[in-house]
Amino acid sequence: MRAVTRRQVLLGSAAATLSALVGACAPRAVATPTLPAPTSAVTAETHPTESPPTPAPATTATATAATATAATADAPTAPPPTAPPTSAAKEPSPTPLGAADMAVVRGADPAATGAVAAATERALAAIGGIERFVKPGYDVIIKPNICNANHGPEYASTTNPEVVAALVRMCLGAGAKRVRAMDYPFSGTAARAYVTSGIEEAMRAAGGEMEVMAPMAYVEADIPEGQDIKRWPFYQPILEADLVINVPIAKHHSLARLTLAGKNLLGVIDNRSAIHRNMGARIADLASLVRPQLTVMDAVRILMANGPTGGNLNDVKQIETVIAGADWVAVDAYATSLFGLRPEDVSYIAAAAERGLGTTDLDSMEVAELDLGGMAYIPRQHP
Amino acid sequence: MTFRHWRRARQAVQALSFLAFTLAVILTLRDAPATLSAATMMRLDPLAASTAMIAARRWLPRLVPAFLLLGLSLVVGRAWCGWLCPLGTLSDWFAPTRRRSPSPPALAPEYWGSPRSTGAREPARAATDLPPLPVLGERAGARGPAHTAADLPPLPVLGENPSTLGRGPGVRGSAARGAKYGLLFVIAFAALWGNLTLLVLDPLTLFIRGIATLALPGLTWFVTQAETALYRVAPLRGALLAFDRALRGTVLSYEQPFYGGLLLAALLGGILAFGLVARRAWCRYLCPLGAAYSLTARASWLKRRVSDACVACGACARACSMATIDPARGYASDGGECILCLDCADACPKGAITFEGSWSVDRGYAYDPSRRQALGALGISLAGLALLKIAPSNHHPDAHRLRPPGADEAQLLAACVRCGACLRVCPTHGLQPSLTEAGLEGLWTPILVPRLGACDYSCTACGEACPTGAIPPLVLDAKRLTAIGKAYVDPARCIPWSGRAECIVCEEMCPLPQKAITLEIVRAEDVTGAVRELQAPVVDHERCIGCGMCENMCPVNGEAAIRIIVDPMG
Numbered sequence A: 001m002r003a004v005t006r007r008q009v010l011l012g013s014a015a016a017t018l019s020a021l022v023g024a025c026a027p028r029a030v031a032t033p034t035l036p037a038p039t040s041a042v043t044a045e046t047h048p049t050e051s052p053p054t055p056a057p058a059t060t061a062t063a064t065a066a067t068a069t070a071a072t073a074d075a076p077t078a079p080p081p082t083a084p085p086t087s088a089a090k091e092p093s094p095t096p097l098g099a100a101d102m103a104v105v106r107g108a109d110p111a112a113t114g115a116v117a118a119a120t121e122r123a124l125a126a127i128g129g130i131e132r133f134v135k136p137g138y139d140v141i142i143k144p145n146i147c148n149a150n151h152g153p154e155y156a157s158t159t160n161p162e163v164v165a166a167l168v169r170m171c172l173g174a175g176a177k178r179v180r181a182m183d184y185p186f187s188g189t190a191a192r193a194y195v196t197s198g199i200e201e202a203m204r205a206a207g208g209e210m211e212v213m214a215p216m217a218y219v220e221a222d223i224p225e226g227q228d229i230k231r232w233p234f235y236q237p238i239l240e241a242d243l244v245i246n247v248p249i250a251k252h253h254s255l256a257r258l259t260l261a262g263k264n265l266l267g268v269i270d271n272r273s274a275i276h277r278n279m280g281a282r283i284a285d286l287a288s289l290v291r292p293q294l295t296v297m298d299a300v301r302i303l304m305a306n307g308p309t310g311g312n313l314n315d316v317k318q319i320e321t322v323i324a325g326a327d328w329v330a331v332d333a334y335a336t337s338l339f340g341l342r343p344e345d346v347s348y349i350a351a352a353a354e355r356g357l358g359t360t361d362l363d364s365m366e367v368a369e370l371d372l373g374g375m376a377y378i379p380r381q382h383p
Numbered sequence B: 001m002t003f004r005h006w007r008r009a010r011q012a013v014q015a016l017s018f019l020a021f022t023l024a025v026i027l028t029l030r031d032a033p034a035t036l037s038a039a040t041m042m043r044l045d046p047l048a049a050s051t052a053m054i055a056a057r058r059w060l061p062r063l064v065p066a067f068l069l070l071g072l073s074l075v076v077g078r079a080w081c082g083w084l085c086p087l088g089t090l091s092d093w094f095a096p097t098r099r100r101s102p103s104p105p106a107l108a109p110e111y112w113g114s115p116r117s118t119g120a121r122e123p124a125r126a127a128t129d130l131p132p133l134p135v136l137g138e139r140a141g142a143r144g145p146a147h148t149a150a151d152l153p154p155l156p157v158l159g160e161n162p163s164t165l166g167r168g169p170g171v172r173g174s175a176a177r178g179a180k181y182g183l184l185f186v187i188a189f190a191a192l193w194g195n196l197t198l199l200v201l202d203p204l205t206l207f208i209r210g211i212a213t214l215a216l217p218g219l220t221w222f223v224t225q226a227e228t229a230l231y232r233v234a235p236l237r238g239a240l241l242a243f244d245r246a247l248r249g250t251v252l253s254y255e256q257p258f259y260g261g262l263l264l265a266a267l268l269g270g271i272l273a274f275g276l277v278a279r280r281a282w283c284r285y286l287c288p289l290g291a292a293y294s295l296t297a298r299a300s301w302l303k304r305r306v307s308d309a310c311v312a313c314g315a316c317a318r319a320c321s322m323a324t325i326d327p328a329r330g331y332a333s334d335g336g337e338c339i340l341c342l343d344c345a346d347a348c349p350k351g352a353i354t355f356e357g358s359w360s361v362d363r364g365y366a367y368d369p370s371r372r373q374a375l376g377a378l379g380i381s382l383a384g385l386a387l388l389k390i391a392p393s394n395h396h397p398d399a400h401r402l403r404p405p406g407a408d409e410a411q412l413l414a415a416c417v418r419c420g421a422c423l424r425v426c427p428t429h430g431l432q433p434s435l436t437e438a439g440l441e442g443l444w445t446p447i448l449v450p451r452l453g454a455c456d457y458s459c460t461a462c463g464e465a466c467p468t469g470a471i472p473p474l475v476l477d478a479k480r481l482t483a484i485g486k487a488y489v490d491p492a493r494c495i496p497w498s499g500r501a502e503c504i505v506c507e508e509m510c511p512l513p514q515k516a517i518t519l520e521i522v523r524a525e526d527v528t529g530a531v532r533e534l535q536a537p538v539v540d541h542e543r544c545i546g547c548g549m550c551e552n553m554c555p556v557n558g559e560a561a562i563r564i565i566v567d568p569m570g
Helices: A006-018 A038-046 A058-074 A086-090 A115-126 A161-173 A190-196 A199-206 A236-240 A261-268 A279-290 A328-339 A347-355 B003-026 B038-042 B046-056 B065-076 B079-084 B086-094 B115-120 B175-192 B197-201 B203-230 B234-247 B261-277 B281-286 B288-297 B315-319 B343-347 B371-389 B409-415 B421-425 B461-465 B505-509 B549-553
Strands: A102-106 A139-144 A178-181 A218-222 A231-235 A243-247 A249-253 A257-259 A294-303 A316-325 A367-371 B302-306 B353-357 B431-433 B446-448 B486-489 B517-525 B531-539 B562-565
Touching: A102 A115, A102 A328, A115 A161, A115 A294, A115 A316, A115 A367, A139 A161, A139 A236, A139 A261, A161 A178, A161 A199, A161 A243, A161 A294, A190 A199, A218 A236, A231 A236, A231 A279, A236 A279, A243 A261, A249 A328, A257 A261, A257 A328, A261 A279, A261 A328, A261 A347, A279 A347, A294 A328, A316 A328, A328 A347, B003 B038, B003 B079, B003 B086, B003 B203, B003 B343, B038 B203, B038 B421, B046 B065, B046 B175, B046 B197, B046 B288, B046 B409, B065 B079, B065 B288, B079 B086, B079 B288, B086 B203, B086 B261, B086 B281, B175 B197, B175 B281, B175 B288, B175 B371, B197 B203, B203 B234, B203 B261, B203 B288, B203 B421, B261 B281, B281 B288, B315 B343, B343 B353, B421 B431, B421 B461, B486 B531, B505 B517, B505 B531, B505 B549, B549 B562
Parallel strands: A102 A367, A139 A178, A139 A243, A243 A294, A249 A294
Antiparallel strands: A102 A316, A218 A231, A249 A257, A294 A316, B302 B353, B431 B446, B486 B562, B517 B531
8 A cells, every 4th residue: 555544545535526527416415405516616626727627417516516415424524515625635645635546436326316427426536537537629439348239237238328428428527529439249230239238328418429330440450569469450449539438347258257347348349259269368468559548347237147248137236336447457356356256367357467557456556445325435355 | 295204204203213112122221110111112012912922821911002003004004114113124224225316117026126136127028038036036926826817906007017928917926925924824823832932033022132132232342342441541531430320230231241142143134134135125025023014904094006197117116125016017016015114105206106095905916825824834833843842952951041030931931022121131141042051942031141140139120021921020029039040069170179279259149148058167188188177168959049149259260160050859
């Protein structure tokens, strides 16, 4: 651990939570909003030098305020919102507030309206806010897992649409020029899968675009750091985007054991089945070129068996968790624990860590573990 | 409106109809409303409608509009052929252009349509000096039934024409035109025996199939190649992607391979090439739908008439793409052959041609359908049926004859009109026209070729697109439980079973909620004697529905190491 106290983390997390920009809605909010319009104030807290992003709709702003109030009520040690923790941020500290390396937010109850989105926003806030990743004018591509057109999100084979939508709103709020989402399903057409997964509707409502990946845009690209594969057809817009946000869902896979962020990258290339030979090294090779700068893992519902397609609700486990981090290897490493596995059990995580694409040593980084309902710190359970 | 206007109107209607048919095939999409689709167009085909009902022994109310068209032909004759049929329109477009020259009239009664051949002939020939006869051999009267003058309806005979001499009274037209009736009768008798194989020659099925399995896949390939080449030019990328987004998924497919295209291309190419030899030769001699319309059109109300103003210049005969205007009979024509294109009336310098209503029957032609012909067709249909039925495929079905979900083999053969709507609508293009898998009898009926495309677990499009119910419409829940075949692993070629490496792609791809492919640990020893454990696929045949995802995705080169074959116990 770096020289950061648990209390600092807690403070930072609480402050970061307040800086959730738009669209938050706390399912367990108890207080009515009595606070000033939180959007601009909150932005000023975390990013005092930046102009406020696009204001949220009125209802959303209210919800954000409710979140803030609830959080304040539940976490008495957090600074009151009226005295924003900008002062705290100015304290001499090696780790700025809201700048954990990775955030794990629980309580993303898919049955509660807005909870998944709120958890996503809180996770982002805890790792420094979306502005850490999105600069005004950015062309952003979100890569969810929409691997098939067979089942809706409750079957946990495709990424939760609310996670995607929350990211779109945040990116647009941070001034992104355009936010696209895309995947290349192996079962069913993309157009169908986009609808079945619910992601198309959520994207449209959030102001993003779904892109059906065009055959012409797969271009052979060199992989300078490739060890097993040196050249592969990649979907070029992915390589050219200002920011690629990898938004996988955590699920079972027979060969890789788990489909997580690393394996989700198979959706940006052509000739996927060939990756299955020497999968660990090859996924690490792909990741060395794509290098998604932000990974937000949907573990709201996870698929424990019969992955990656699923279709049986008995295989779905609802754990209501969203994980966010800049280091996909670390996010994946954490996610293995959700299945009772260790990072080294998953070949591509081990290969990527060995390659230096990220770390599986979670003790070396700052992991903010939060619960959406309160601000209680939940110690991480290592298997 | 002058006849020039009418003719132009006809050409416009032809173009619109062609466009509508093409659009209907394009719009035969999984998610498109069914208002305009290949199935809609098949409702306009009385031949396919009646034979499908006869063969399937089932009333198909959806196909009733076809009979209205047939009824309409009692009024306007073969106007379908001249105004609406997309294959006829294509034939017109591919016809050699006629030179407009004041050459002497070409009086060969069954002239071959191209300017060269017509110009070469002399207007009057001695009885013994008939022109040399090309390909189809039109020894008029040699084979046709001998009609006497008394059989003939009154004809507007306008002056003597030398070419009638020696041809014998009542022997008119080429017997070769009777071929289409022969084909029609064979198709009708075959339908009576439950067979629809020859509907591959129906012009509408030919057209729909041609667009669906030749034109659109070809276009997809060309456009994708062009896009891929142009994509390297960075400034064009935005426009290219927008263009692709507009067309991909509708006009253009993602991957659209079709096999058996060569045979269809040869057939369609042959029809068009035949049209270069003689205009609308297909329509004159072979088209079975045209034959069906001829049978009613000969009694149709609207008839072409030539008035006394005729100066026997022959312009109408030269203009007639069906070559049914007979200079030997005062430029009269057969109502059963006339497609009401109005070219003759437009070409007539004297305005001698009119179209008038009268209830009469045109007959007395060398090519009239005859009892002999019908008996011959009966014999041919029986012999053909026997030939098809003694084929080995009827005794030991091909292991890869995988039918669309829910399709019963006998029902499918008895109701499939070979239109190809299912091939078009299949999102993975795993549905392919069979060549040999279902025997000659099942030529171009749909089979699943999983290596090209699996049966999408969430799709019921083929059953919905089928115009005749040959593929039953299934609800998704039923389809997901309907087995097409069963998957079998070939351990000698399977990557883990043969001990070569890890691979679980087939298991991964199995879409069933409880996967039909499970993995078992095998101990593999390599040449060095080192032993390692590999996961290897095992199929649970109780669960497997044979959708073919495993075969489709199997990463081995060439034939998959896991294949769907017909259910050995099914």
